[in-house]
Amino acid sequence: xxxxxxxxxxxxxxxxxxxxxxxxxxxxxxxxxxxxxxxxxxxxxxxxxxxxxxxxxxxxxxxxxxxxxxxxxxxxxxxxxxxxxxxxxxxxxxxxxxxxxxxxxxxxxxxxxxxxxxxxxxxxxxxxxxxxxxxxxxxxxxxxxxxxxxxxxxxxxxxxxxxxxxxxxxxxxxxxxxxxxxxxxxxxxxxxxxxxxxxxxxxxxxxxxxxxxxxxxxxxxxxxxxxxxxxxxxxxxxx
Numbered sequence: 001x002x003x004x005x006x007x008x009x010x011x012x013x014x015x016x017x018x019x020x021x022x023x024x025x026x027x028x029x030x031x032x033x034x035x036x037x038x039x040x041x042x043x044x045x046x047x048x049x050x051x052x053x054x055x056x057x058x059x060x061x062x063x064x065x066x067x068x069x070x071x072x073x074x075x076x077x078x079x080x081x082x083x084x085x086x087x088x089x090x091x092x093x094x095x096x097x098x099x100x101x102x103x104x105x106x107x108x109x110x111x112x113x114x115x116x117x118x119x120x121x122x123x124x125x126x127x128x129x130x131x132x133x134x135x136x137x138x139x140x141x142x143x144x145x146x147x148x149x150x151x152x153x154x155x156x157x158x159x160x161x162x163x164x165x166x167x168x169x170x171x172x173x174x175x176x177x178x179x180x181x182x183x184x185x186x187x188x189x190x191x192x193x194x195x196x197x198x199x200x201x202x203x204x205x206x207x208x209x210x211x212x213x214x215x216x217x218x219x220x221x222x223x224x225x226x227x228x229x230x231x232x233x234x235x236x237x238x239x
Contacts, residue, residue: 028200029114031213032193032233036140039235040066040110045138047109052129053097053116057083060090068110073101099124103132114142118169122177130184133238139185141234146172148230150198175227178234185236192220194230 039045046067051060054072056079064070064087074080075096083092095102097120111133117125129139144151159168182188195216200209219225 028194028197028231032142032191032231035191035233036112036142037066039138039140043138045110048107049110049112050103050108050132052101052111052113053119054083054092055079057087057090057092059112059114060092061087063112064090071103071108073097097125099128101125101128101132105131106134107132108137109134110138110140112140112142115144117141118144118172121171122173126181126184130238135238137238139234139236139238141232143178143232143234144169144172145178145192145227145229145232146174147228148195148198149228150196151230154198154201173232175229178232181234181236184239186239188234188236191233192226192229193217193232195219195225195228198230 047069049063049068049070051057051063051070051072054060054074055076057072060070060072060083071091071093072080072083073093073095074083075094077094080092080094083090093102097116099121111129133139146152155169179190182190193216194213196219197209197212197216199205200212205212220229
């Protein structure tokens with residue numbers, strides 16, 4: 001049985017925007033997040049939602065607030081315990097994601113991931129995503145691509161300096177791989193973001209982020225440059 005939607009579309013947009021801005025000052029995400037809500041509203045998505053790689057549960061709670069019955073799964077025990085203590089009304093599971101997912105077939109109406117596929121093998125988990133999604137269920141993947149030269153240098157630097165990731169990202173999507181997903185799903189759409197704007201992680205460029213973002217969006221209209229984008233939003237329906 002579906003949860004009643006507590007907010008109008010306008011109220012949900014306001015809640016979504018304010019909550020995400022509150023969560024993070026990372027503008028690189030904030031310029032993309034409205035498209036996720038737009039997809040959910042345009043496709044009238046409702047019902048059960050899996051937040052794959054939910055971390056400490058902020059996005060899980062936001063989906064819960066706008067009316068989904070949410071399950072969050074993550075392999076980090078401490079983050080799951082934090083999520084459980086903060087958002088007690090949501091079903092959080094600690095599970096190390098390797099090649100399977102701990103859910104029955106056709107369990108979810110929506111599957112959401114954000115920057116998590118870089119931490120595990122893709123093919124087996126994508127098959128699992130299709131298995132646990134209902135027919136015509138929606139998949140929303142907001143993920144990192146491999147070939148942006150700025151973020152590649154950043155990742156190399158962090159690795160060389162032994163930056164303490166909870167798990168080091170090792171398996172980023174390529175453009176060809178993420179594009180090929182359209183064969184396994186239907187009504188798919190790809191949106192690409194960030195060529196030069198990752199420079200704004202450096203203090204000297206931080207104030208130029210809005211300008212860099214606008215330049216990037218114009219440059220990314222050229223298909224050959226999409227291979228060097230940093231982030232991609234993939235949305236589709238399960239066959």
